[in-house]
Amino acid sequence: NGKTGENIAWKVAIPGAGHSSPIVWEDRIFLVTCLTKNDPPSRELLCLDHKSGKTIWRKGVVDAPLETKHGLNSYASGTPATDGKHVYVTFLKVGDKTIEARNVSRPRPVTPGEIVVAAFDFDGNQKWIAKPGGFVSVHGFCSSPVLFEDLVIINGDHDGDSYIAALDKETGEAVWKIPREHKTRSYATPIIREIDGRTQMILAGSKCVASYDPRTGERHWIIDGPTEQFVASMVYNGELLFLTCGFPERHYLAIDPTGEGNVTDTHIRWRTTKAAGYVPSPIAIGDYFLNVSDKGIATCFDAATGKSYWVERLGPHFSASAVSANGLAYFLADEGKMTIVRPGEKLDVVAVNELGEHCFASPAISQGQIFIRGEQHLYCIGK
Numbered sequence: 001n002g003k004t005g006e007n008i009a010w011k012v013a014i015p016g017a018g019h020s021s022p023i024v025w026e027d028r029i030f031l032v033t034c035l036t037k038n039d040p041p042s043r044e045l046l047c048l049d050h051k052s053g054k055t056i057w058r059k060g061v062v063d064a065p066l067e068t069k070h071g072l073n074s075y076a077s078g079t080p081a082t083d084g085k086h087v088y089v090t091f092l093k094v095g096d097k098t099i100e101a102r103n104v105s106r107p108r109p110v111t112p113g114e115i116v117v118a119a120f121d122f123d124g125n126q127k128w129i130a131k132p133g134g135f136v137s138v139h140g141f142c143s144s145p146v147l148f149e150d151l152v153i154i155n156g157d158h159d160g161d162s163y164i165a166a167l168d169k170e171t172g173e174a175v176w177k178i179p180r181e182h183k184t185r186s187y188a189t190p191i192i193r194e195i196d197g198r199t200q201m202i203l204a205g206s207k208c209v210a211s212y213d214p215r216t217g218e219r220h221w222i223i224d225g226p227t228e229q230f231v232a233s234m235v236y237n238g239e240l241l242f243l244t245c246g247f248p249e250r251h252y253l254a255i256d257p258t259g260e261g262n263v264t265d266t267h268i269r270w271r272t273t274k275a276a277g278y279v280p281s282p283i284a285i286g287d288y289f290l291n292v293s294d295k296g297i298a299t300c301f302d303a304a305t306g307k308s309y310w311v312e313r314l315g316p317h318f319s320a321s322a323v324s325a326n327g328l329a330y331f332l333a334d335e336g337k338m339t340i341v342r343p344g345e346k347l348d349v350v351a352v353n354e355l356g357e358h359c360f361a362s363p364a365i366s367q368g369q370i371f372i373r374g375e376q377h378l379y380c381i382g383k
Contacts, residue, residue, distance in 0.1 A: 002356035009380040012053035018076030024366035034075035057124035069140025077142035092141035101138040102159040112136040130172035132165035137185040157186035178217040182207040204230040221259040237284035250276035270306030281321035288343035321362040
C-alpha cells in the first residue's frame, strides 16, 4: 500500500519525468529521466543505491528541445540496459525545425531528430556517445537498447529510412546496420533467444514480424503484417512465439519460429483479434499465455491451442507490460493498481494492491523485491 507504507521498503522522489523502467544490477539501480523545465530540457541517467534508493550519481546525456510525442509517451521512455560493466541509454535529439508528419490521419508538424546512444561506467563516467541514425515519429521516441555478446542493438523503425543497427559495446562504432523496407514507426524491443539451432533476434514492427541473426543482421524469416504499427515486445515459451499488436488492427498471434524465408502462410499456429492489446507486452507462464489490453481487458489462453479460458476487466487503462514471478502474473494499471493473477482455466486473483500514484513504466523484479516507477517516485516493495 503506497499511501500507508505497508510493505514499502523505501520510496524516493525522482527528478523530472519518464516512463522508462528501472533496471537493477546487484547493489545499483539505473533509470533515465527528462528535466523538462531546464533550458534546454535535459535527459539524464540516474544511479541509485539498491538498499536505500539514495542517488549515487546523476549524469546528463542529451540537452535538446522537446520532441513531438503522443500524450501517453514521455521524453525518457527507453529503458536502459547493462552488462554489469557499462550502462547503455537511448534518447532522441531534435533541433528547432519541424516537417510534415507522415502516416497520420490529419496533417500536423513533427520534429525530426537523431537517435543518441551513450555508454557510462558504474562510476558515472561517459565512455562513448554515438548517433546510429535518424528518427521521426508523430508519437515520439522509445527505443530500448538490447545487449548481445559484444553488441548494443537498436530498433530504428520510424517514419523515414528505418533500420536496425548494432554498435560495438566498447567503442560505440557501427558493426552492422540493415534497412527496414516498410519505413513505418514501431517501438518494440527485440528479444534474442536460441531457437531451432539458431540465435534468433525477433521483433514485430513496421508492418511485419521478422527474425534476424543478431551477429550479422541477416534475416531468417518474415511474416507479413498482421498490422502496421507495433509497440509490445514478443514473448517465447520454449515452443512458440506470442505477439500482441497493434494499429490499425489488433491481433494475438502464436508463431512457430522454425521457418525460413516468408512464412506468412505456413507458421502462424493460431490467431485471434478478440480483446487484443497494443502497448502492454504480454507474458507466457507454463501452459498459459496472458495479456491485458490497453483498455484493461485481461485474457488467459491455452498457449498451445489459443483456447480462451477467461476474459475479464482488470482496470480502466494499462500501459505497463506484464511481469511474472513465482508462477504469478503481475498486471500494473496506469492508475497504480497492481492485480496479481495465478494463471489457470478460471480467473484467480491472488491480490490487488494500490500504489496510490499513476504508473506507466513496467515493474522490475530483483532479489525478492519489486521496483515500480511512478509518475513522481520510485518504490521498492518488499522487505
